[in-house]
Amino acid sequence: MTVKTRIIPCLDVANGRVVKGVNFVNLVDAGDPVEQAKAYDDAGADELCFLDISATSDGRGTLLDMVRRTAEVCFMPLTVGGGVRSDDDARALLLAGADKVAVNSAAVSRPELVGDIAQRFGSQCCVASVDARRSMKEDGTWTGKWEIFTHGGRKATGIDAVDHALNLTRLGAGELLVTSMDGDGTKAGYDLELIRTISDQVNIPVVASGGVGNLDHLVDGVIKGHASAVLAASIFHFGEYSIAEAKAALRKAGISARS
Amino acid sequence: MMIALIDYGAGNLHSVRSALVKAGADNVHITSNVDDVARADKIVLPGVGAFGACASALRALDGMEDALNQRVLHGGVPFLGICVGMQLLADEGLEFGGAKGLGWIEGKVRELDGDARGVKVPHMGWNDVILSTQNGLIQSGEAYFLHSFHFDAENPAHIIATTDHGGPLVAAVGRDNILGVQFHPEKSQHYGIEFLSRFLEWTA
Numbered sequence: 001m002t003v004k005t006r007i008i009p010c011l012d013v014a015n016g017r018v019v020k021g022v023n024f025v026n027l028v029d030a031g032d033p034v035e036q037a038k039a040y041d042d043a044g045a046d047e048l049c050f051l052d053i054s055a056t057s058d059g060r061g062t063l064l065d066m067v068r069r070t071a072e073v074c075f076m077p078l079t080v081g082g083g084v085r086s087d088d089d090a091r092a093l094l095l096a097g098a099d100k101v102a103v104n105s106a107a108v109s110r111p112e113l114v115g116d117i118a119q120r121f122g123s124q125c126c127v128a129s130v131d132a133r134r135s136m137k138e139d140g141t142w143t144g145k146w147e148i149f150t151h152g153g154r155k156a157t158g159i160d161a162v163d164h165a166l167n168l169t170r171l172g173a174g175e176l177l178v179t180s181m182d183g184d185g186t187k188a189g190y191d192l193e194l195i196r197t198i199s200d201q202v203n204i205p206v207v208a209s210g211g212v213g214n215l216d217h218l219v220d221g222v223i224k225g226h227a228s229a230v231l232a233a234s235i236f237h238f239g240e241y242s243i244a245e246a247k248a249a250l251r252k253a254g255i256s257a258r259s
Numbered sequence: 260m261m262i263a264l265i266d267y268g269a270g271n272l273h274s275v276r277s278a279l280v281k282a283g284a285d286n287v288h289i290t291s292n293v294d295d296v297a298r299a300d301k302i303v304l305p306g307v308g309a310f311g312a313c314a315s316a317l318r319a320l321d322g323m324e325d326a327l328n329q330r331v332l333h334g335g336v337p338f339l340g341i342c343v344g345m346q347l348l349a350d351e352g353l354e355f356g357g358a359k360g361l362g363w364i365e366g367k368v369r370e371l372d373g374d375a376r377g378v379k380v381p382h383m384g385w386n387d388v389i390l391s392t393q394n395g396l397i398q399s400g401e402a403y404f405l406h407s408f409h410f411d412a413e414n415p416a417h418i419i420a421t422t423d424h425g426g427p428l429v430a431a432v433g434r435d436n437i438l439g440v441q442f443h444p445e446k447s448q449h450y451g452i453e454f455l456s457r458f459l460e461w462t463a
Contacts, residue, residue: 001423003384003404041448046385072277077403077446094307097273099405099446122308124381124405174381174407205379228379258385258401 004256005222006046006229007246008079008207009236011036014054016062034069040236041074043243046258048074049177049231051102052082053152060089064096071097079127081177087116094121102127102177105150108157111167118172127207128173132161132194133181146194153181165198175205177231183211187234190217195225207231215241215249222255260284260459263299266291267320269313270305271445275341278445279303282455293326301459302327302336306343310352310368310408313343314360324361332363335436337463345439346410348432354408364432364439366412376425381407386422388430388442388450394419396457397431400450402442404430410441436463 012019017031033050040048050070052063060083067080080093081102090101107113107128117126131153132146146161165176178198180191190208199206205228208221212232221230235241250257262279266272266289276287288295296302304327306313318324331338340348349360352368360368373380385401397420404422410429412418419431422441432439438458444451 001387002378003382003386003424004401006384044448068273071274075274075278075281075445075448075451077405077443094271097271099271099274099443122407124383124407125307175383203373203379204381205383229384 002256003228004046004258005250006207007218007243007250007257008047008049008229008231009040009045009243010049010051010209010231010233011237012051012053012233013063013066014052016066019053033066034073037070037074037078040243041076044247044258045076045243047077047079047229049079049081049102052080054083060092064092067093067096067098081127081129086113087120090117090121090126094125100125100127100175102129104129104131107168108148108150108159108164111164111171114168114173115171118174123172123174123204126173127175127177128165128168130161130165130168130176130178130198131181132179132191134191149181153184161194162197162201166201169202169204173204175207176202177207177209180210185234186211187213189213190221190225190227192220192225195221195227199226199228205229215246218246219249219253219255222250223253260300261286261288261295261298262301262303263295264289264303264305265296265317265323267313267316267323269308269316269343271307272305274445275303275305278452278455279459282452283459291320291323293320293322296323296326296330299330299336302331302338304338304340304344304347306341306345306347308343310343310346310354310360311356311358314347314352314358317347327361331437335463337436337458337461338438339458340439341445342406342441342443345432345441346408348437348439349410352408363437364410364412364417364434365414366410366417366432368408369411371407371409371424371428373425378425381405382409382424382428386424386442388420388422390420391415391418394431394433396433396438396461397440397454402430402440402444402447402450404442405446406441410439
């Protein structure tokens with residue numbers, strides 16, 4: 001027996017508002033992250049993830065306030081990512097009520113940031129993001145490798161994604177959030193080879209992300225991708241599937257999910 | 260009823276306070292002041308991160324360890340330790356060369372060996388709370404865990420509940436008026452809030 005597979009809805013937020021709307025009924029304000037977080041808490045989501053995609057730095061105060069208000073009414077673990085550039089940024093989020101902080105672009109140029117956060121606050125609260133795309137040859141076929149991209153998948157870095165994941169793990173990350181930027185938003189499913197390649201080589205939990213279009217994709221992420229948790233956005237937001245249905249699908253496939 | 264929620268710079272204090280309020284507490288005092296501990300009706304010690312750092316941060320509060328010993332060990336005030344706050348009940352934490360705990364529950368805090376257990380570490384997520392003994396406060400159910408070290412209790416009579424992550428792990432310890440939980444009640448939705456409600460009613 002072991003810990004249960006987690007189902008994690010993810011909300012993209014900018015300047016304190018949810019960017020991709022959620023189609024829950026009974027929401028007074030569908031753009032309010034706190035209300036949406038509460039709806040997921042009531043629905044029995046295992047964790048919640050906020051990714052702040054604010055382009056401006058003056059969104060930070062708004063983000064902290066949002067995290068604070070969410071932590072007051074939601075009794076579930078909360079991961080917050082986006083724009084974390086220093087261990088002080090991480091501290092501000094943790095003090096506001098985040099349980100885990102996800103580090104993205106800043107850890108590409110300066111992987112030691114992960115070590116700084118892990119040493120100061122413990123590995124358990126440090127989530128390292130791995131945003132990758134498949135590297136293609138000139139003839140359009142896949143090289144068998146993945147490359148780290150930043151800026152929402154637009155900017156190539158030349159860094160091998162698996163090497164980067166192993167490096168961040170070595171530096172003290174407590175969890176990896178592995179997103180296929182090829183799959184993100186396509187609804188074609190996770191990049192299972194990417195998730196599995198990383199998951200099989202690290203001893204920390206891996207969260208599969210990017211590309212979920214149906215419940216079978218969640219199951220595949222665990223069984224074929226060897227992920228410890230599955231993250232999805234739009235399938236939950238737009239009411240296509242409920243958290244309860246996702247749990248039932250995992251259980252039907254023989255995966256241990258929370259009741 | 261005044262609850263002292265001890266602030267030693269190492270806890271997710273606001274989440275714990277919100278959960279206690281949700282569970283029905285009307286007077287939760289976040290404090291690092293020994294006078295508050297001395298007059299508290301119940302004491303809660305949270306904790307996140309490393310054992311050694313938490314132990315030294317707690318000891319950095321002048322007179323706090325004495326005040327806790329006085330009120331909890333001798334005064335019989337109901338006490339709850341959460342996560343590292345629970346691990347601090349042990350004699351010793353074996354992380355990075357070792358640090359002394361409060362020594363209220365015999366045992367040591369050891370690193371989770373993921374390779375030997377065949378599991379991922381940290382133990383992160385929801386897991387079963389399995390009762391080792393009937394206890395009015397802890398009930399079986401599912402709770403949220405987030406830790407890389409675990410409480411290795413010496414006396415089986417102190418183990419109230421376990422969970423399983425590649426083998427058993429202590430989920431709750433206690434004796435008399437002292438209770439510690441490895442999981443995070445403040446992050447365990449209904450299960451956690453109901454547990455905290457029972458703690459609020461507990462008269463030890």
